[in-house]
Amino acid sequence: MNPDTPTSLASGPPDSAALARYPLSRCRFVLVETSHPGNVGSVARALKTMGLGLAPRSLVLVSPRDPDVLRHPEAVAMASGADDVLASACLVDHIDEALAGATLTVALSARPREFGPVRLAPREAVAQAVAQLQAPEACAAFIFGNERTGLPNEIVERCSLITHIPANPDYASLNLSQAVQLMAYELRLAVHGATAPATQDVGFQGVPATAEQIEGMFEHLEQALVEIGFLDPAQPKRLMPRLRRLLARTGLEAEEVNILRGIAKHILLHERRENGSR
Template sequence: MTRFVLIQTSHPGNVGSAARAMKVMGFSELVLVAPRFADVLCQEETVAMASGAADILARARIVATLEEALDGCTFACATAMTPRDFGPPVREPRALFADLAAAPAESAHKLALVFGSERYGMSNEDVYRCHAVLSIPTHPDYGSLNLAQAVQLLAYDWRQALGGFPVQARTADPRLADAPAVQGLLRHLEEALVAVEYLDPAAPKKLLPRLNQLFNRAQLTVEELHIWRGIARAMLKQSAALAGTSATGKSGARDEA
């Protein structure tokens, strides 16, 4: 189990965005510590920025102190930019997460990822309650991250350490067009190419056989064949429209004469 803890958040949009960041990585437990607005979980901006993660907001809890938020957690990670004179060790997220994920199931931690307020970060007292401080590697000249961005980065790294999710590529219709369908396309294209005066039917030379070979090498799918059919239809439609315009113009000229 993993718990995301947000301390004294001041912007409702960040709460909603954090909920969305959690959900896309498969996490659901959100606890807010003394947020600026007591009704932040149901504010319009919060719900809008959650964008489909309203269930995370519905289950979220609001507590008064970090001590309450960490109840039941066995390992807490602070996110703090400012170095402390003493306190928990500072770790790079991926390295620490790899260590935590490698632990045997019977000794696996109930992990808490703790984020400070947008304006002040985390207090020393809150950092000292944690077992480690996570430092997200950033450009040395500018390391300030938006709260929701930090939640997304750590949620992603932790999910990857846990094994991640399989990538399911969305592919087009894989069916290949058969030979008769390709020949039908060639006849359609021939008609369109003649209509736009690209192909001379009296002297076609080798254009159509070359197109035939091109389509064979490409191994057109059914969807791709339909696209080419659509192009041919558009060419014929445009050619007919231009022919109609030309005929109308000629007719008008005769009338004037």
Template structure:
């Protein structure tokens, strides 16, 4: 039975974002994977195939999910792709030294379902190169699909299908795991958090705590620290107020 989609349903709150996808067929396959699990919000960031949403291969691989392709959007930047989202999950088989917290698809799905204030984006990278480090650094979590360590390669549509399945299971109360405590305030958007990082970095430079010419790994460590906290709008405003006061004292 198809679930009723409301503003608070995970089916209405989860966006699939494909970054610089090379094969139009993979876009169609992701659309099909999404629709089989009840999701429909698809955004493409700079696809490498001209008119990717209308390409014959995309249409063929989408099969009965043409409505997902027709409703998809093509944008030029991650900022545009994440507009309206306050939580971003980067999907990658490659772990980074300074990545945000790492979750399995099941853990992510349980968290998203249990926190209805989250409007989330699942971000998938290029088939060959994956996601750039700067995109992963802006995400709240990194999603790593547990697989055979001797051969852990999944293609784009397979990865999307696994994540969509776990999210559907969570949304229909089929997920395993204890529910997490929800936000007491409004979750900060990706853009608000990124603005906070930039403001904090400027303040740290002005007070002499951060050497702009030799920054080392301070900001990646701070990003990882704050990524574990799931910042609320009020908390971001407090941190920006602290940064502003630091700057004021230096001037």
């Protein structure tokens, strides 16, 4: 994890110097003429789940249809714990104010246009943004249009890049907050990679089995398979190598090895009892 990364939105205001060095704090999400208050709340939640929305002007609304959108009950309900991000959103009257200070501007639009900025896939656009954000004075802005009409040409044409999220061509209708969530995820992935703290400690993970434990398990399994006649030791073919290959893909844990040995043990006990009663 980047040592300058503020560890938690919930742990109080992050150190301002560390925040300034943290690339994601210099990502700005701009919503133009948003119609539905619930979408604004959902966007705040999407940003917070990806570690964005930490800094002032992380979320900027340009002329939302509801001027009191930040206090709208639907927006507050949909923020669902991201009330701080919602409350710190900035409302402006013009796109110039929203983009002030941005060094890279990325328009989100699927509509084909004859003219406009270079079109890149989302991951490529994010890669350019993150590369630029290595400079502490840089700021990247991602601009999203109205839910029904999208971004007007005059805003798209002034952006550095344009991207869109490839989807089912027969139903390419992403909700605004879904589009924001996907771009925020790509940003987080680009900054943290596979070591993002959100990917750690998710679900139960047991103690990995040792090579000795696994080898003992295979010996036990082989005895059990021979005992029930499933494996002919005179003509074993490739059964045991295939079982090894199958189980190698699972990343066996010590407890799982014990379970398999327990199964083999009871197979052997059952067969020996059956043979002894005959």
